[in-house]
Amino acid sequence: MKFDSLCVHGAKKDADGLGSVAVPIYQTATFSRSAVGQGSGYDYSRLQNPTREQLELRIAALDGGSDAMAFSSGMAAAQLLLELFSPGDHIVISDDLYGGTHRLFGAVSKKNGLEFSEIGAAEELTAALRPNTKAVIVETPTNPMMKIFDIAAIASVTKPRGILLVVDNTFLTPYFQRPLELGADVVLYSGTKYLAGHNDTLAGFLVTGTQELSDKLRYLFKTVGSCLAPFDSFLVLRGLKTLHLRLARQDESAKKAAAFLGTHPSVAKVLYPGVGGMISFYVKNEETARRTLERLKLILFAESLGGTESLITYPMTQTHADVAPEARAKLGINAELLRLSVGVEDADDIIADLDAALSLR
Numbered sequence: 001m002k003f004d005s006l007c008v009h010g011a012k013k014d015a016d017g018l019g020s021v022a023v024p025i026y027q028t029a030t031f032s033r034s035a036v037g038q039g040s041g042y043d044y045s046r047l048q049n050p051t052r053e054q055l056e057l058r059i060a061a062l063d064g065g066s067d068a069m070a071f072s073s074g075m076a077a078a079q080l081l082l083e084l085f086s087p088g089d090h091i092v093i094s095d096d097l098y099g100g101t102h103r104l105f106g107a108v109s110k111k112n113g114l115e116f117s118e119i120g121a122a123e124e125l126t127a128a129l130r131p132n133t134k135a136v137i138v139e140t141p142t143n144p145m146m147k148i149f150d151i152a153a154i155a156s157v158t159k160p161r162g163i164l165l166v167v168d169n170t171f172l173t174p175y176f177q178r179p180l181e182l183g184a185d186v187v188l189y190s191g192t193k194y195l196a197g198h199n200d201t202l203a204g205f206l207v208t209g210t211q212e213l214s215d216k217l218r219y220l221f222k223t224v225g226s227c228l229a230p231f232d233s234f235l236v237l238r239g240l241k242t243l244h245l246r247l248a249r250q251d252e253s254a255k256k257a258a259a260f261l262g263t264h265p266s267v268a269k270v271l272y273p274g275v276g277g278m279i280s281f282y283v284k285n286e287e288t289a290r291r292t293l294e295r296l297k298l299i300l301f302a303e304s305l306g307g308t309e310s311l312i313t314y315p316m317t318q319t320h321a322d323v324a325p326e327a328r329a330k331l332g333i334n335a336e337l338l339r340l341s342v343g344v345e346d347a348d349d350i351i352a353d354l355d356a357a358l359s360l361r
C-alpha cells in the first residue's frame, strides 16, 4: 500500500470484527477473562488497548518500522527512551533542540548520571565520541534554527560502533523523511504536532526498526505507564487520515510564505529548510517582533506547531525560555526571532496577515 493509502487505512485490521470503518474508542481500563489462560489477548490498557494498538500499527507502517509505541506526549516518549541508559553512559545530542528536550537532558537526566555533549553538525560527531558513548540523538531540521543534520552520514558513524541513533522527526514526519530508511534505530515524535495535526491533543511516539529494540522499550513502556489514552489515540488516528493532504498543502503554502517574507522590508533573514511547513525568521528589531505578534489576526500567537491553524511562536519567551541565555545567544535564538507554523488556511490569507502585521502602516 502506498503512503497516502496507509494514512487512511493503516495496516487494515478490523479491530472489532464488526466492520467499523473508524477505529472505535475502547474506553476500558481492563478486560475480563472467562477462565485461566483464556481471553481476548488484551488484559489491561496500560499494556495494550485496541484503539492504541491500531494507532501504533499505523504509525509503524507509515515510518516503515517494526513497531511503534504511543505515549501521552512527545516528552513522555523522550523520557522513556532515556530509561535505556545507565549512570555513566554518554549521549551526543544536536545543539539546537526543542527547549523541553533540552531541559529533560540538561536538568533531569544529568542528575541521573547520564553525560551529554552537543554537536552543531554531523561532521563534529566523530570527535565528540567517547568510549562510553551509547547514543546519538538529533532533531532535523532543528527547532527553531532549521539546521539540517545528515542522518545517513551520522548513521555511517554510529552503525559500525553499535551506537544507537535516535532522530526526532517531529518537523517533517514520515511524509517527508523516513529516518529508519536512512539508518536511524529509533524515531521520536511529538505526535501533538503534524501527526495529530489539529491542535487538540497531546501525543508522542517511539518507532523502532528492530524487534530486539522494540522488546526492550515495550518492557519499559508497560512498566512506566506513560501510554496514550484511548480517546486521544482515536483523535490521532483521525488526524492521520489527512496527514498527506495537510502536509502537501502546508509545504506548498510555507514555500509561498517564505518567499514573501524574504522580500519584506521588516524581515532581516528567513530560515526555511526548503521543505515542510515550518519557517523561522528574524525581523529587524525586538519592537517589530513584539508588534507583529500583537497585530497578527489569522495567525495565532501560541506555542506548538504542525496543526491546521497557523501558529506563531516567540522561541525566546516560549519554547526556549528555559534554555540558558548564553546557549540561546550562541544558537541565534534572540529577541528578533519568530517561528511560524503554516496551517491549512488559504496561503493568500496567511501572507496578507503577515504583511499587515509586519508593515508599519
Ligand SMILES: Cc1ncc(COP(=O)(O)O)c(C=O)c1O
Pocket: 073, 074, 075, 076, 098, 100, 101, 139, 143, 168, 170, 171, 189, 190, 191, 192, 193, 202, 203, 204, 304
Ligand atoms: C521537535 C519536538 N520534539 C519534541 C517535542 C515535545 O513534544 P510534546 O510537546 O508533545 O511533549 C516538541 C514540542 O514542541 C518538539 O517541537
